[in-house]
Structure formats: structure tokens, C-alpha cells
Amino acid sequence: MLTVESLKKSYDDTAGRASGRRSDAGTRVFAVGGVDFEVHDGELFTLLGPSGCGKTTTLRSVAGLERPTEGRVTLGGRVLFDSKHGVNMRANQRGLGMVFQSYAIWPHMSVFKNVSFPLEVMPRAKRPGRKEIEDRVRQVLEVTELGAYAARAATKLSGGQQQRLALARALVTRPELMLLDEPLSNLDAKLRETMRFELKRLQRELNLTAIYVTHDQSEALVMSNRIAVMNQGRIEQIGKPREIYTKPATRFVAEFIGTSNFIEAKVVSVSGGEVQVDAAQGRLVAHGVEAAPAVGDTVLISIRPECVDLSRERRGDVPNEWSGTVLTRAFMGDVVDHIVGVGDLEVRNRSNPNLSIPPGTEVHFSVAPDKVTLVPVD
Ligand SMILES: Nc1ncnc2c1ncn2[C@@H]1O[C@H](COP(=O)(O)OP(=O)(O)O)[C@@H](O)[C@H]1O
Ligand SMILES: [Mg+2]
Known part of the structure; x- marks a missing residue:
């Protein structure tokens, strides 16, 4: 060693x-x-x-x-x-x-x-x-x-x-x-x-x-x-x-290793590894949080583009579902990226290239709670 x-x-x-x-x-x-x-x-x-x-x-x-x-x-x-x-x-x-x-x-x-x-x-x-x-x-x-x-x-x-x-x-x-x-x-x-x-x-x-x-x-x-x-x-x-x-x-680390969506948010509840945060665009719940913050803390949420599940229909029964409008679409052969505008926030989604939604379309996306990562604000 x-x-x-x-x-x-x-x-x-x-x-x-x-x-x-x-x-x-x-x-x-x-x-x-x-x-x-x-x-x-x-x-x-x-x-x-x-x-x-x-x-x-x-x-x-x-x-x-x-x-x-x-x-x-x-x-x-x-x-x-x-x-x-x-x-x-x-x-x-x-x-x-x-x-x-x-x-x-x-x-x-x-x-x-x-x-x-x-x-x-x-x-x-x-x-x-x-x-x-x-x-x-x-x-x-x-x-x-x-x-x-x-x-x-x-x-x-x-x-x-x-x-x-x-x-x-x-x-x-x-x-x-x-x-x-x-x-x-x-x-x-x-x-x-x-x-x-x-x-x-x-x-x-x-x-x-x-x-x-x-x-x-x-x-x-x-x-x-x-x-x-x-x-x-x-x-x-x-x-x-x-x-x-x-x-x-x-x-x-989050920026250097691949790309990530960053959303600033405030902690509203902490219970075990489950943390709820409020961002300007809506509420998010994170599971499996190891170093739990305190209620009232400002944190940075990191979500990988491939963890953003994008669809044309609103599902309603899934956690962390937000709505927005497709701003741009970029086809890269093996994957396709959609940038979705939610208020003034831009959220990047990465999907299988079968999915192709033109700019201007209203869409909905969700993020599994264990894919919502809290990053200490530095
Ligand atoms: N022989 C040297 N003399 C002076 N500065 C050096 C020398 N080698 C490296 N540095 C400086 O030290 C820092 C780290 O360099 P280095 O270890 O080569 O980085 P990396 O391998 O990650 O690119 C840099 O700012 C570089 O300019
Ligand atoms: Mg080197």
C-alpha cells in the first residue's frame, strides 16, 4: 500500500x-x-x-x-x-x-x-x-x-x-x-x-x-x-x-464529472435521509441524503440530465414532477438533449434518441428522489 x-x-x-x-x-x-x-x-x-x-x-x-x-x-x-x-x-x-x-x-x-x-x-x-x-x-x-x-x-x-x-x-x-x-x-x-x-x-x-x-x-x-x-x-x-x-x-466535482443541472433551494424538512427543499420553481424531495442539512439551510441541488424523465403528458402520480417548455433540442446520435425552460431556469434532459420534442412544446418531467443530490454550497 x-x-x-x-x-x-x-x-x-x-x-x-x-x-x-x-x-x-x-x-x-x-x-x-x-x-x-x-x-x-x-x-x-x-x-x-x-x-x-x-x-x-x-x-x-x-x-x-x-x-x-x-x-x-x-x-x-x-x-x-x-x-x-x-x-x-x-x-x-x-x-x-x-x-x-x-x-x-x-x-x-x-x-x-x-x-x-x-x-x-x-x-x-x-x-x-x-x-x-x-x-x-x-x-x-x-x-x-x-x-x-x-x-x-x-x-x-x-x-x-x-x-x-x-x-x-x-x-x-x-x-x-x-x-x-x-x-x-x-x-x-x-x-x-x-x-x-x-x-x-x-x-x-x-x-x-x-x-x-x-x-x-x-x-x-x-x-x-x-x-x-x-x-x-x-x-x-x-x-x-x-x-x-x-x-x-x-x-x-459535479461540474467536472459530466454535466449536471444545479438548482438553488432552501431546506424545508429533514427526516432521516429524506430532505424536502423549495426552489423558486417548485418543491423537490431527495432520498438517501447522507450528510443531512438543517431546516432553513440554502443548498445546491444537482440533477444529472439522464435522471430527468421527460414526457409530453403530465403523470401526476410521480414525485418531483415539474412542467416547462422545450427551448432547444440537440441530437447527438446515441442520445438527444432537450433543454426545458421552467421560469428562468433551464433544465437539461438527456434521453434515448427515440424521444424528440420540438421547441415550444409544453412538457412535464420528473426526477426520482434518489437521483436528487444535495451539494454543499461553497
Ligand atoms: N517545473 C515547474 N516550475 C514551476 N511551476 C510548475 C512546474 N511544474 C508545474 N508547475 C506549476 O504547478 C501547477 C501544477 O502543475 P502540474 O502538476 O503539471 O498540473 P497537471 O499535471 O494537473 O496539469 C501549475 O500551475 C504549473 O504551472
Ligand atoms: Mg500533467
């Missing part, structure tokens, strides 16, 4: 200027402003967030390629970094495998040689014998489905194959932890999608423990066991993909 505690990193350059963000405390500027997380054995843990939020800095700090300003990092009981005790293990001592966005394969070497090289340059005491090197290379080339290309020049591989080669090269040393920084972002859209599944399969088959960095929310949702959503050098929420999506802890 990897643990990261109170990790902070500021880049103060020699000219006295600094980049990143201002800390709460004062003028010091932090690229990573104090993050805590654990990665369990066999888990693919993702750092997800917009460009510049501190994902790479966090990863490089774990790798030992960046010296954190503060914090503690341990892996399977070994202390990799501890600012209080002056511990900073060298990157090549940490036993990690790394694959980056610009996965520079060695162009003048064969596929086989690309993978065997990291073993051949190990210190003599640790270096496996020739036969074992050969066996281990063959084995990782098999799992990455490159066995047939062993003798080929690395440059004669396709983009996806080069990507797998970079992975094979990182795997061959049998790292305790893999660090992957946007490894798919240089591939075209189609290949990226295939590779998501391949990477996930490999990770599962080999029971790899990995930290995966991406700014792509669908990639994170598909691949991860757990996700940490980062914003401005901090973690806003850690959870399983489904939790992050259905129970966003903050407005930032």
Missing part, C-alpha cells in the same frame, strides 16, 4: 517568481497544497482534474523526480519521503515503474531490446542472469501482445503498439507501484478507447497497483477502482467512480 500524507509542493524559481497558486497562509504559492491519499494493493487509483491542478506534480513527488516541500510518502512500509526526518529516497531506489505521456521508446533498439534494457542496466548485484532476462522479456511481451514483434525495430510499431511497448518496459522490472501520467493522451480518439480497456485488463490480470493521471473524466470513470478529483492543488473528493458521479461532494 502507498500512503501520501500532507503532501505539498511549491515551485519557487531562482528569479523569485513562482507559479502555481497562492496558499491560504500567505504569499507562498503551491502547485500541490496538501494532499492525502492511500492506494491499496491491486488498485488502479486515478488522479483526475483539469490541466494545472497538480496531478503531475503529485505523481512526480511520489516518483522521487520532484522534491516535495512537505509531507510523507510510504510504500509497503518503506519510507520514500519524509520532510520531518529528512528522508528522500532516490527515484531509482523506489522500485516504481513509470509511463508518461511522451513515452519515449528507444528508436535505435528492437522491441526486445527496449524491454530488456532496463534489466541489463541494473546494478550487478540485482541484475538477473541472461536466461532470466530473456524469460522475463518474453513474458511481458506476451501479456502486452507484442510477442510477434520482438525482433522488429521499435519505430516500426503503430502508436498503440508503441504505447504497449512503453508499458512493457515499465513492467519488466516488476515494480511495486506503476505511475501512469496521461499515457493515452497522444493517441487518436478511437485507439485511446481501445487502449483504456487493454490497460485495465492488464492491470487486473497482473494485479498491478497503479496511480493513473488523467484530465479525461470518462477515461477515469471507465478505468479506475477509485478516483481522487483534484482542483487547484487539492483533492475535493475520493471515491469509487459511481460515488463520484452520483454523489458529488462539491459543485466543482
Whole structure:
């Protein structure tokens, strides 16, 4: 297990200027402003967030390629970094495998040689014998489905194959932890999608423990066991993909992961996990609310577009039924979105493309109470 505690990193350059963000405390500027997380054995843990939020800095700090300003990092009981005790293990001592966005394969070497090289340059005491090197290379080339290309020049591989080669090269040393920084972002859209599944399969088959960095929310949702959503050098929420999506802890998370409807409302009753709120447009009831607010609190309601059940007829017997007028309709092939105006509020609905209601039509929609999420107002 990897643990990261109170990790902070500021880049103060020699000219006295600094980049990143201002800390709460004062003028010091932090690229990573104090993050805590654990990665369990066999888990693919993702750092997800917009460009510049501190994902790479966090990863490089774990790798030992960046010296954190503060914090503690341990892996399977070994202390990799501890600012209080002056511990900073060298990157090549940490036993990690790394694959980056610009996965520079060695162009003048064969596929086989690309993978065997990291073993051949190990210190003599640790270096496996020739036969074992050969066996281990063959084995990782098999799992990455490159066995047939062993003798080929690395440059004669396709983009996806080069990507797998970079992975094979990182795997061959049998790292305790893999660090992957946007490894798919240089591939075209189609290949990226295939590779998501391949990477996930490999990770599962080999029971790899990995930290995966991406700014792509669908990639994170598909691949991860757990996700940490980062914003401005901090973690806003850690959870399983489904939790992050259905129970966003903050407005930032709700907005960043997919799209959502936000409605400001006042709490009128709380009983167990059932909360009733009044918005300017009407009343809503929410079920399964974990952190219940107090009566009188102002809250933000988040409703995913696909949880808005739209119809031409009023049903009357369903909770959270509101009426409005279709303002726009957008067909996107596999789904269709209708924007419904309710007073001055615009509610987005996402449906199966069989549903198509022209703008100007009066419509009704409802939302199941367990799909009504309360987001703390920040
Ligand atoms: N070597 C560096 N020197 C100065 N500032 C840096 C350096 N690397 C990153 N930063 C700054 O730190 C912040 C976080 O960057 P980074 O960790 O690369 O974010 P991400 O990987 O999420 O896009 C950004 O504001 C970035 O400009
Ligand atoms: Mg980055």
C-alpha cells in the first residue's frame, strides 16, 4: 500500500517568481497544497482534474523526480519521503515503474531490446542472469501482445503498439507501484478507447497497483477502482467512480464529472435521509441524503440530465414532477438533449434518441428522489 500524507509542493524559481497558486497562509504559492491519499494493493487509483491542478506534480513527488516541500510518502512500509526526518529516497531506489505521456521508446533498439534494457542496466548485484532476462522479456511481451514483434525495430510499431511497448518496459522490472501520467493522451480518439480497456485488463490480470493521471473524466470513470478529483492543488473528493458521479461532494466535482443541472433551494424538512427543499420553481424531495442539512439551510441541488424523465403528458402520480417548455433540442446520435425552460431556469434532459420534442412544446418531467443530490454550497 502507498500512503501520501500532507503532501505539498511549491515551485519557487531562482528569479523569485513562482507559479502555481497562492496558499491560504500567505504569499507562498503551491502547485500541490496538501494532499492525502492511500492506494491499496491491486488498485488502479486515478488522479483526475483539469490541466494545472497538480496531478503531475503529485505523481512526480511520489516518483522521487520532484522534491516535495512537505509531507510523507510510504510504500509497503518503506519510507520514500519524509520532510520531518529528512528522508528522500532516490527515484531509482523506489522500485516504481513509470509511463508518461511522451513515452519515449528507444528508436535505435528492437522491441526486445527496449524491454530488456532496463534489466541489463541494473546494478550487478540485482541484475538477473541472461536466461532470466530473456524469460522475463518474453513474458511481458506476451501479456502486452507484442510477442510477434520482438525482433522488429521499435519505430516500426503503430502508436498503440508503441504505447504497449512503453508499458512493457515499465513492467519488466516488476515494480511495486506503476505511475501512469496521461499515457493515452497522444493517441487518436478511437485507439485511446481501445487502449483504456487493454490497460485495465492488464492491470487486473497482473494485479498491478497503479496511480493513473488523467484530465479525461470518462477515461477515469471507465478505468479506475477509485478516483481522487483534484482542483487547484487539492483533492475535493475520493471515491469509487459511481460515488463520484452520483454523489458529488462539491459543485466543482459535479461540474467536472459530466454535466449536471444545479438548482438553488432552501431546506424545508429533514427526516432521516429524506430532505424536502423549495426552489423558486417548485418543491423537490431527495432520498438517501447522507450528510443531512438543517431546516432553513440554502443548498445546491444537482440533477444529472439522464435522471430527468421527460414526457409530453403530465403523470401526476410521480414525485418531483415539474412542467416547462422545450427551448432547444440537440441530437447527438446515441442520445438527444432537450433543454426545458421552467421560469428562468433551464433544465437539461438527456434521453434515448427515440424521444424528440420540438421547441415550444409544453412538457412535464420528473426526477426520482434518489437521483436528487444535495451539494454543499461553497
Ligand atoms: N517545473 C515547474 N516550475 C514551476 N511551476 C510548475 C512546474 N511544474 C508545474 N508547475 C506549476 O504547478 C501547477 C501544477 O502543475 P502540474 O502538476 O503539471 O498540473 P497537471 O499535471 O494537473 O496539469 C501549475 O500551475 C504549473 O504551472
Ligand atoms: Mg500533467
